Amino acid sequence: MTARTAMFRIADHLRGLGGYEGCAIEVVRGDDVVEFVALATDDPDTHREHDGASSLLSPLAPVLDRGVEVGVLTFVRVEDVAPDDLQRLLSYGVLLDVAATDDPARWHAEDLLVAQVRDDQGRLRAIVYYDAPRDGLRPSIAQLIELEKAILPCLHAILVQIEREEFAQRMRLASATRAVIRSASHHADLRELFSIVRTQFREPFRAQGLRIDTLDAFDRDLLRPPGTQRSPDIGPGLRVAVKSAMVRAWERQEVLIVETDRVWGDDEVDQHFRAELTAHVTQRGLREIVLIPVGVGSDTLGILAVARDADALRWTDDESSAALDVAHDLGRAILNARAVESERAAVAELRQLGDYRRTLIDTVARELQNPLALVSGHLELLSGMDLPEDAVRSVVPMIRNTARLTTLAQDLSLLSRLADATTSASTATLDLAELTTDAVALVGPQAEHRDVTIDLSVTGRCDVLGHPLELMRCIGGLIDNAVKFSRRGGRVEVAVRGEGASVTVTVRDHGIGISNSDQDLLFSEFFRSADPAALDRSGYGLGLSIVRQVTMRHGGRIEVESARGEGALFRLIFPQTERAALITTW
Structure with a gap:
């Protein structure tokens, strides 16, 4: 039931209680504005004509001052009202058809019977008008007293309805x-x-x-x-x-x-x-x-x-x-x-710092590679000469450490490029099993030097879409790490498995393992474990960071299972591709 319908039913009930032909309800909408919300008469046209009409409240006050108050009711005889005040009020009001009469006991068309509805704070919230008593007579004091008793519950219902409507609007x-x-x-x-x-x-x-x-x-x-x-x-x-x-x-x-x-x-x-x-x-x-x-x-x-x-x-x-x-x-x-x-300012600042860091690393790596290449070339020339034994003992470690620095510069350059989201790589459909076989072959000499056996197994179709050099560096880096952290005489197990929509590369070693605390930082750049056994192995802490970047760049994910002293298992999972042709993006 709508608020208007509820108000109309209340008005219709009020006119029945009082024995009147018409009953109207106006709700106070502002300090000096009231609105017709219900008009109960036997004439539906009258209701439709005035429903929702607004009028001023101020003309009512001087008229009510001339009436007789009985509780919430005020009855005003037309002859007691100043003509100007009456005219201002009637310009906003609704009059039902009542036969003209000079009899002071009978109801006159301009007579006014009003009930005021006030809330607990005494604020005027609504006005109820009665018009045209069915017996045609003006009400007596006794009748007004009885009428007030009868209508008080309905007036309270009007107040409740107003407050409910206001609450709903709020x-x-x-x-x-x-x-x-x-x-x-x-x-x-x-x-x-x-x-x-x-x-x-x-x-x-x-x-x-x-x-x-x-x-x-x-x-x-x-x-x-x-x-x-x-x-x-x-x-x-x-x-x-x-x-x-x-x-x-x-x-x-x-x-x-x-x-x-x-x-x-x-x-x-x-x-x-x-x-x-x-x-x-x-x-x-x-x-x-x-x-x-x-x-x-x-x-x-x-x-x-x-x-x-x-x-x-x-x-x-x-x-x-x-x-x-x-x-x-x-x-x-x-x-x-x-x-x-x-947050946006912090992100922008971090992005700026990241760009600066990437530029710095890339510049340092590029500037290192040229002089390192020159030094390496001269050392190779020296190594081919007939040098004294003391000189040979100096040249060999120089060659070894120059190679390490060259690898570091190459890794820094690669890491900088991988971290740059604005660059894209040339991609092709690759057989990850074949690429892993090549990576095992590259790490073979190091494994042989450490007396570590590498076992390789391949299952299913292993086609992926990717950059061959990046994936080779990624998988080769994992196998290299597994060999490096294995004990002498140990075994590294490499498996490539194509199943469903993915290709999984698993690299397992049985070496020193990784503690839980180290696993949280394992893929951070330049991270080195505090484990003394790990510190004995050479490295700069870039290999696994490159593995993570390459894996993410190819839409894959990486999983680690390890415990200290129990070896480690790395699992790379890439989406498998159905395309067999070369696809290049520039």
Whole structure:
């Protein structure tokens, strides 16, 4: 049942209780505005004509002052009312057809019987009108007393219906605005959030213009609705006063209302800055500007300004309550937006640092390779000469360490290139089993030197889409690590298995193993284990970082199973491809 339907049934019941042909209910919508919400008569056309019509409340007061009060009821005889007051009232009212009469005991068409509906705070919330008694007579005092007793439960039902409707409106406003805030707060910075608020909040707040800003950024444009001329200047004194007033309003959970002739909600501001603030309203022909504090907890974070046209309804206390509910959510959204801004700034800074680091590493690696190549070439020449034994003992470690530095420079260059998301690699359909076989062959001499056996097994079709050199470096690096950390006389097991939509490369050794704490940092660049047994092996901590980067670059994932002293198992899982032709991306 809708609120209008409920009100009509109440009005129809009230006219039956009183024995009247007509009963109307008007609800107070503002300080001087009432709206017809129900009109119960035997003529449906009368109901349709006046349903939803608005009128002024002020003409009723001087008329009621001339009547007889019995509790909530007031009966006014037409002959007791001043003609001008009666004329103003009748211009808004509804009169049923009643036969004209000069009999003072009979009901006259302009007679008025009214019941006032007030809430617990004494505020007038609705007015009930009776017209045209069925017996044609004016009510006596005794009849008014009995009528009041009979209608009190119905008047309470009217109040409940009004408060229920207002609560529903507040919930709709809160739900709509909160949905906007919550949808924006997870990804929007302050600029994006405020843009959404300005666009989406105008209709729920019935605003001609709406602006929002943080408390620190408040300026004269906050009081200027979009599309209008610039606002009067705001001096430093007014700026400080408004900010201070917003802090006080947030503490009291109130709003400031700037009208054409007064500022409501803060006597200090009204006393010292009334003319300056009301100029923002009068010069643009507005009814009012409502300043709503926005905050979280005890902190005031911003100001929401709502401007209403001169013909709009006046801001109500219920709207203030709903707006303050929204202001709490909006405060949290501002904090989230600030966090998003901070996060974006941090990400940008980290990205900049990452770019700088990548450029530095790439430059150092490139600059090292040329002189290392020159040194290596000369050392090779020296090694082929007939040198004294002391010289040979110097040249051999020089060659070995130059080779290590060359490998380091190449790894740094590769790592820099892999970390650059803007670069793409040439790809082709590869047989990962064949590529792994080649990698095993490359590591063979080192394994033989350490007396480590490498077992290789292949199962199924093992086609993947990838860069051959990168995948060779990835798989070869894993096998090289397995040999390096195996004990002499140990065994390394390498398996390539194609099954379903994936190809898995497994490398298992039975060496010193990896502790749980080291596994968390295993793929970090330049990471070296604190395990003394691991430190005995040479390396710069780049191999596994390259393995991870290559695997991720090829859409794969890497898994590790290990325990200290029990060896390690690395599992690389790549998506299998059905394409057999060479595919190149530039």
